[in-house]
Amino acid sequence: MSESTSATLIVAPSWVGDMVMAQSLFKLLHTQAPTSAIDVLTPRWSAGLLQRMPEVRTVIEHDIAHGQFAWRARRQLGRALNGHYQRAIILPNSWKSALIPFWAKIPQRIGFLGEWRYGILTDARRKDKRQYPKTVEQFIALALPANTPVTTYPRPQLYPHPANTVLHRLGLTKHAPLLVLCPGAEYGIAKRWPPTYFADIADYFIQQGGQVWLLGSQKDAPIGQEIINTLKSDNCKNLCGLTNLAEAVDIMALADTVISNDSGLMHVAAALDKPLIALYGSSDPNMTPPLHPAAQILYLGLPCSPCFKRVCPLGDTRCLQDLKPERVIQILRATL
Structure with a gap:
């Protein structure tokens, strides 16, 4: 890290989708001050994603788990960063997330109030969701400046690395039009389209001469296997849990089409300029839409939606169950 006090430290969010949307902020900061560096303090798992954002100079990794207090580790890291930055922007709302910039004695510490952070932030703002309904706008x-309307913003744009190494390790080749399916959603099952529906889409695409890869985390591996077990055809690979996040980005860059739940990988697909079909259940596409003008959003908008629950409180998840595969196939048929 440079000793330049004009540099800005960003305390990054803990969700993949939020991390992708944060690139819009990085782009704006770079436009405002092209010679001022942007460094990002982030959990180690997201370092590879940030390395595909050219606006970021340095990724400062830590191993503090989400929700963990880790008083000593935060204080040590804050002291190590003392003198490096003029400004910090803290994107998470928690009290803990503002401690490292506080201990680093960064003169400007900007963030939303969250957990009553009056004494830790120097510029503490109230989050008005009516003025800033989208996460990226926040x-x-x-x-x-405080209370400035957000009328426009740059959209995220990731720059993938060549995928040759990971493809060789996984024994993969792209030999036909490639559909990437992202059947997981870290938040909960109320955001996950049924695996049998994903299997119907995979069968259709393969019958048209394509190939299908499933991407997701280790937690999504059983969902991927359920899809594989339901398929009527071959040429579908379950890669869930077999890649890290950076490798998943590089693999997704090869896709001709991506179909995803509202998840971090949905935002990755949008930032890679991929033709994207985004499936929404318990969440709100007006709050966290894929930031690409050509993305196609499927959302039933039932009277109970969006509930923002991890598990459907009514027990039927109709917002996803009633979103039938035929609607997705209709879109695919028009694009193939």
Whole structure:
């Protein structure tokens, strides 16, 4: 890290999708001050994703688990960063997330109030979700004077690395039009389209001469296997849990089409300029939409939606069960 006090430290969010949307903030900061460096303090798992964002100079990794207090580790890291930055922008709302910039004695510490962070932030703002309904708008607002309307913002754009190494390790080749399916969603099952529906889409695409790869985390591996077990055809590979996040980005860059639940990988697909079909259940596409003008969003908008629950409180998850594969196939048929 440079000793330049004009540099900005970003305390990054803990969700993949939020991390992708945060690139809009990085782009704006770079436009505002092209010679001022942007460093990002982030959990280790997201370092590879940030390395595919050219606006970021340095990724400062830590191993503090989400929700963990880790008083000593935060204080040591804060002291190590003392003198490096003029400004910090803290994207998470928690009290803990603001401690490292506080201990680093960064003069400007900007963030939303969250857990009553009056004494830790120097510029503590109230989050007005009526003024900033989208998560990306809330991020952008922190780079602007307080209460400034957000009328436009740059969209995320990831720069993948060549995928040759990971493809060789997994024994993969792209030999036909490639559909990537992302059947997981870290938040909960109320955001996950039924695996049998994904299997129907995979069968259709393979019958048209294509190949299908399933991407996701280790937690999504059983979902991927359920899809594989339901398929009527071959040429589908379950890669869930076999890649890290950076490798998943590089593999997804090869896709001709991506179909995803509202998840971090959905935002990755949008930032890679992939033709994208995004499936929404318990969440709100008006709050966290894929940031690409050509993305196609499927959302039933039932009277109970969005409930933002991890598990359907009514027990039927109709917001996803009633979103039938035929609607997705209709879109695919028009694009193939």
